[in-house]
Amino acid sequence: DTVLTQSPGTLSLSPGESATLSCRASQSVNSGYLAWYQQNPGQAPRLLIYGATSRATGIPDRFSGSGSGTDFTLTINRLEPEDFAVYYCQQYGNSPITFGQGTRLEIK
Amino acid sequence: EVQLVESGGGLVKPGGSLRLSCAASGFTSSTYGMNWVRQAPGKGLEWVSSISSSSYIYYADSVKGRFAISRDNAKNSLYLQMNSLGAEDTAVYYCARITLKGYMDVWGKGTTVTVSS
Numbered sequence: 001d002t003v004l005t006q007s008p009g010t011l012s013l014s015p016g017e018s019a020t021l022s023c024r025a026s027q028s029v030n031s032g033y034l035a036w037y038q039q040n041p042g043q044a045p046r047l048l049i050y051g052a053t054s055r056a057t058g059i060p061d062r063f064s065g066s067g068s069g070t071d072f073t074l075t076i077n078r079l080e081p082e083d084f085a086v087y088y089c090q091q092y093g094n095s096p097i098t099f100g101q102g103t104r105l106e107i108k
Numbered sequence: 109e110v111q112l113v114e115s116g117g118g119l120v121k122p123g124g125s126l127r128l129s130c131a132a133s134g135f136t137s138s139t140y141g142m143n144w145v146r147q148a149p150g151k152g153l154e155w156v157s158s159i160s161s162s163s164y165i166y167y168a169d170s171v172k173g174r175f176a177i178s179r180d181n182a183k184n185s186l187y188l189q190m191n192s193l194g195a196e197d198t199a200v201y202y203c204a205r206i207t208l209k210g211y212m213d214v215w216g217k218g219t220t221v222t223v224s225s
Binding site: 020031035037039043044045046047050051056088090091093095096098099100101102 | 168215
């Protein structure tokens, strides 16, 4: 199975700052098939990024994804209060699909 | 509006069974692959099972032989039959739509399964 390791586990920042979240895969993710999801407490995950770099419908351009192979990054510019949540990466290029353990973005 | 609504969760004793349902609206679910994903309390997301638009079926090793995914196209619904439940199956269970490229773009709100005596 492809293990996804997210870092850091927790990121403490202030509104207006930028966040950089990392997702490293134990083997190359085929075709860059990597997605990022945001989850708020008590809510379902919401798709942010797919194909490593493409924003989902309705996602602000403050959110951007980059990377390929085994190293992927989610960048969130100009943090808004509603951005403080847990973020998961997920690969769907190798079977079985797998998720990272999550990064918690908290208000400093 | 495209929507998924799960139901069927509840409290069940170890060794018991439960059947989850996921009703789709706003789209024809038979033309999409569908996933079940679960989240244990305070933990991350775990893929459980998939059914493709062609009805190919896949399971995580942790549930293989105990869970069965199925769909009823006439009812635009997805199901997860869960047998031989253990405490490790306690989680919120989400159904999610799989796009043609393989990522999950629509998620339900989830249904909670608690396995306890």
